[in-house]
Amino acid sequence: MSTEVTFAYQYGFGNHFATEALPGALPIGQNNPQTCAYGLYAEQVSGTAFTAPRSDNQRTWLYRVRPSVDHGAYRSVPFAERAPGLGYRGQVVTPERLRWRPRDEADRTLTGAQCTDFLRGLFRIGESGHPENRDGLAIYTYWCNASMSQEAFYDADGDLLVVPQQGALIFQTELGFLAVPPGHFVVIPRGIRFAVRLAGTSGTLSSRGFVLEVYNRHFELPYLGPIGANGCASPRDFRYPVAAFDQGTDATPFQVWCKFQNELFAYETTHSVFDVVAWHGNYAPFAYDLMRFCPVNAVRFDHMDPSIFTVLTCRSHEPGVALADLVVFPPRWSVQEHTFRPPYFHRNCMTEFMMNLAGEYDAKSASGFPPGASSLHAIMSAHGPDRDSYDSATREELLPRRLPDTNMAAMFETSRMLRITKEALDWLPLDRNYTACWSGFPASSSLPTV
Ligand SMILES: O=C(O)Cc1cc(O)ccc1O
Numbered sequence: 134m135s136t137e138v139t140f141a142y143q144y145g146f147g148n149h150f151a152t153e154a155l156p157g158a159l160p161i162g163q164n165n166p167q168t169c170a171y172g173l174y175a176e177q178v179s180g181t182a183f184t185a186p187r188s189d190n191q192r193t194w195l196y197r198v199r200p201s202v203d204h205g206a207y208r209s210v211p212f213a214e215r216a217p218g219l220g221y222r223g224q225v226v227t228p229e230r231l232r233w234r235p236r237d238e239a240d241r242t243l244t245g246a247q248c249t250d251f252l253r254g255l256f257r258i259g260e261s262g263h264p265e266n267r268d269g270l271a272i273y274t275y276w277c278n279a280s281m282s283q284e285a286f287y288d289a290d291g292d293l294l295v296v297p298q299q300g301a302l303i304f305q306t307e308l309g310f311l312a313v314p315p316g317h318f319v320v321i322p323r324g325i326r327f328a329v330r331l332a333g334t335s336g337t338l339s340s341r342g343f344v345l346e347v348y349n350r351h352f353e354l355p356y357l358g359p360i361g362a363n364g365c366a367s368p369r370d371f372r373y374p375v376a377a378f379d380q381g382t383d384a385t386p387f388q389v390w391c392k393f394q395n396e397l398f399a400y401e402t403t404h405s406v407f408d409v410v411a412w413h414g415n416y417a418p419f420a421y422d423l424m425r426f427c428p429v430n431a432v433r434f435d436h437m438d439p440s441i442f443t444v445l446t447c448r449s450h451e452p453g454v455a456l457a458d459l460v461v462f463p464p465r466w467s468v469q470e471h472t473f474r475p476p477y478f479h480r481n482c483m484t485e486f487m488m489n490l491a492g493e494y495d496a497k498s499a500s501g502f503p504p505g506a507s508s509l510h511a512i513m514s515a516h517g518p519d520r521d522s523y524d525s526a527t528r529e530e531l532l533p534r535r536l537p538d539t540n541m542a543a544m545f546e547t548s549r550m551l552r553i554t555k556e557a558l559d560w561l562p563l564d565r566n567y568t569a570c571w572s573g574f575p576a577s578s579s580l581p582t583v
């Protein structure tokens with residue numbers, strides 16, 4: 134089977150879309166006709182309070198083969214049965230600088246299963262806050278080598294932003310399909326049911342990557358301030374699915390798994406929940422190719438803060454302060470004169486979860502931070518270039534230098550303090566020697582003697 138999967142899309146961040154898989158399925162001029170075309174059922178999914186300001190308000194109308202209400206009772210599911218890594222709770226408080234090598238095949242044993250799909254392969258690294266208060270976030274890695282079938286998952290706790298680092302994923306959602314290869318990411322908003330497939334035959338392929346879950350607001354494009362109306366992520370590059378529905382026959386059991394208040398639940402239906410024939414609205418999953426990001430940076434001297442590379446932000450209650458940002462470090466030209474060009478030494482009032490998605494990252498030696506590796510720098514914990522990067526960047530001849538197209542790193546940056554899961558420290562491949570990359574910087578050499 135080909136791993137190149139293409140779907141039809143519609144484009145534009147936050148647009149009000151209208152799409153139908155059958156002609157005339159979408160009512161014209163109203164949401165709730167007395168009866169819908171084809172005998173479809175109309176259903177609204179609200180992504181914001183009914184009364185949210187118009188500029189924030191998100192909702193979508195679905196026209197489906199059966200109403201979503203038609204399902205069995207919710208049952209509580211032990212994590213071990215379906216998603217062990219959702220049961221790993223942030224318990225460990227540490228300001229220590231942490232780094233993990235890439236997850237790999239060996240991780241399969243962590244889940245106790247030969248076939249690990251996306252849900253089973255989710256592994257919580259850290260968290261802050263509670264879905265109950267609709268405030269906070271969690272960070273995960275995933276590794277999977279199997280597709281979900283005859284089932285779906287939804288997250289009642291918040292939005293999920295998924296960044297595959299290796300191995301393409303296909304998201305079948307109630308609103309349609311999104312193919313998400315490495316270097317792209319997808320956002321599945323709260324409550325939208327979806328299944329994750331590998332782009333090929335299960336068993337021969339795998340995928341790994343990272344996930345950010347936010348419990349309060351939805352993701353937005355950042356303000357561009359003096360940059361102006363263009364640059365960074367352009368709204369038109371965000372792609373949304375078109376309506377697509379399963380023709381499934383009745384009486385085929387279908388499971389829906391649900392994360393609700395950090396617990397796992399399930400219900401059964403007799404049919405696929407991917408039965409939306411048409412929809413219109415602005416509450417929908419979307420994907421983005423990070424190579425479309427148009428970087429803006431210093432073109433004469435000095436190192437800009439990485440906020441210039443913000444792709445999406447999820448605002449906190451404090452103006453200008455993100456609950457979480459997605460930041461990309463894209464391929465680009467590095468041209469600054471008389472400047473230490475890689476990331477500077479710093480201590481930050483935000484938590485930084487770094488992910489190397491491809492190639493090399495300019496603040497770390499390639500062997501210590503290969504593609505698939507991640508690191509966590511807690512609030513006010515000192516970090517920055519390792520010794521090797523420092524040495525070469527202080528000596529390099531400052532010609533214009535191209536950070537190649539094979540490089541891509543990303544960061545989840547949050548104003549919250551995370552609690553780390555014990556499992557992330559004990560079971561993920563933690564680099565126990567990480568902080569040694571900063572030891573042995575010689576004292577400044579030319580102090581005057583007093
Ligand atoms: O720590 C990191 O590597 C991320 C980062 C990059 C940068 O260019 C400036 C600050 C920063 O936190």
Ligand SMILES: [Fe+2]
Nearest residue numbers: 479485510516
């Ligand atoms: Fe940093």
